[in-house]
Amino acid sequence: MTLVPLGELLSDARAGKYAVCAINCCNLENVKCVLEAAAEASSPIIIQAAPSEARHNTVQGLAAAVRAVGRDLDVRAAIHLDHGDSYELAVQCIRGGFTGVMIDGSSLSFEKNIEATRRVAELGRAAGVSVEAELGTIGKTTELGDLIEHDYMTDPVKAAEFVEATGIDCLAVAIGNAHGFYPFPPKLDFDRLAAISERVRIPLVLHGGTGIPDEQIARAIALGIAKINFSTVTKKAFIDAVKAYLAANPGTSRG
Numbered sequence: 001m002t003l004v005p006l007g008e009l010l011s012d013a014r015a016g017k018y019a020v021c022a023i024n025c026c027n028l029e030n031v032k033c034v035l036e037a038a039a040e041a042s043s044p045i046i047i048q049a050a051p052s053e054a055r056h057n058t059v060q061g062l063a064a065a066v067r068a069v070g071r072d073l074d075v076r077a078a079i080h081l082d083h084g085d086s087y088e089l090a091v092q093c094i095r096g097g098f099t100g101v102m103i104d105g106s107s108l109s110f111e112k113n114i115e116a117t118r119r120v121a122e123l124g125r126a127a128g129v130s131v132e133a134e135l136g137t138i139g140k141t142t143e144l145g146d147l148i149e150h151d152y153m154t155d156p157v158k159a160a161e162f163v164e165a166t167g168i169d170c171l172a173v174a175i176g177n178a179h180g181f182y183p184f185p186p187k188l189d190f191d192r193l194a195a196i197s198e199r200v201r202i203p204l205v206l207h208g209g210t211g212i213p214d215e216q217i218a219r220a221i222a223l224g225i226a227k228i229n230f231s232t233v234t235k236k237a238f239i240d241a242v243k244a245y246l247a248a249n250p251g252t253s254r255g
Contacts, residue, residue, distance in 0.1 A: 001035070001070030006078040006100025006227075007130035007169035009044050010203035013226040019206075019217075022046035024082060024231035025062070026053045030238060032069050039073040046100070046227065048080035051089055059096035067097070080132070082229065090120045094127045102132040102172070110158060117166040125167065132227075135162050136174025138207045156195035163200050170203040170227060175220075177208035180232050188216050190223060197224035205229070 013020050023034045025047050038045035047066050054062060066079050080100035081093045090101045103120040105113035117133040124131035136154030154173040163171055173196055175189040186208075197204060203226035209217070210233040217228065246252065 001067070001073045002076050003067070003070075003099055004076055004078060005128060005130045005169075006046065006080050006132065007203075009046065009076065009078050010130075010170050010226040013044075014203045014224065017221065019221045019226050019228045020044050020046055021209075022048050022080060022082070022205075022227050022229045023234055024048055024050060024053060024229070026056065026235070028065050028069070030234065031062075031065050033238075034234075035066070035070045035073055035075060035077065038077070039075040042074075044076040044078075046078045046080050048082040048100075048229070050082045050231070051085045054081060054089065054093065059092045059098070063097035078130075082231075083134075084120070087116070087119055087123070090123060094123065094129050098129065100130040100132065100169075102134070104134050104172075106134040106137050106174075110162070114162060114165045117162075117168060121167045121169075124169070130169040132170045132172060132205060133162075133166060133168045134172040134174075134207075135159055138172070138174055138177055138179055153189065153192060154196060156192065156199050159196050160199035163202060168202065170205050171200060172205040172207055175206075177206055177212065179208050180210065182211040186212050186216065188212070188220060190219060193220060193223045193225070200224075203227060209233075 009020050025031045025034060031047060034047060049062055063079055070077060078099045081098055081102055083104040084090050084102045090103060093101050101124060103117050105116040121131045136152055153175060175193045176187055204224045205227040206220055206225045207229045209228040209230040
């Protein structure tokens with residue numbers, strides 16, 4: 001395995017008109033399955049962790065697991081912090097061996113989001129670690145299901161201003177995508193995405209990949225999306241597999 005900065009994977013993806021999967025991993029089993037699948041598919045991959053996942057595993061523990069599992073695999077990978085909630089956590093992840101960090105200031109005012117993001121971007125640049133940020137809210141709830149008080153989609157003009165002011169490496173956009181399972185079939189705003197892509201020259205990120213139809217994902221990639229996040233679908237697959245195994249092998253659940 002070759003660990004590289006997140007920005008390197010995404011720049012290659014945007015130039016090649018494809019996107020890299022970013023999979024949230026909360027334990028060793030997740031890491032193993034994702035890395036082995038990426039190697040089998042000869043695909044680059046992003047292992048990422050939300051703040052709760054990073055803290056639960058410890059930043060150093062998750063990075064060590066990725067390195068250990070991937071040591072003999074032929075795959076290019078990045079280790080990334082998803083929806084980082086503080087400068088301090090970004091520092092921990094960079095020191096712990098992550099090759100990308102996200103700072104999510106989307107719930108702040110535009111000016112405060114720029115301020116918080118620029119600070120992390122300056123840190124990432126000094127450390128050689130790529131930085132993702134978010135403008136607009138991904139649906140009406142956070143990744144953990146908490147209601148967002150003021151949800152809004154990404155403004156293309158503001159997006160260009162935000163990228164210029166912060167110096168980030170990639171931008172997560174809100175174009176009708178949402179975290180978790182979609183209660184109704186998603187309908188991405190491709191006109192908005194095209195307008196953002198015309199003004200923003202860095203790779204764009206689509207959160208909430210679970211449940212987005214293949215044809216919409218393909219169209220989003222053609223319009224500049226270079227990273228697509230998946231969390232809910234992989235967690236459900238893992239939980240369902242554990243439940244099925246325990247049901248078929250009841251003796252294994254006894255202490």
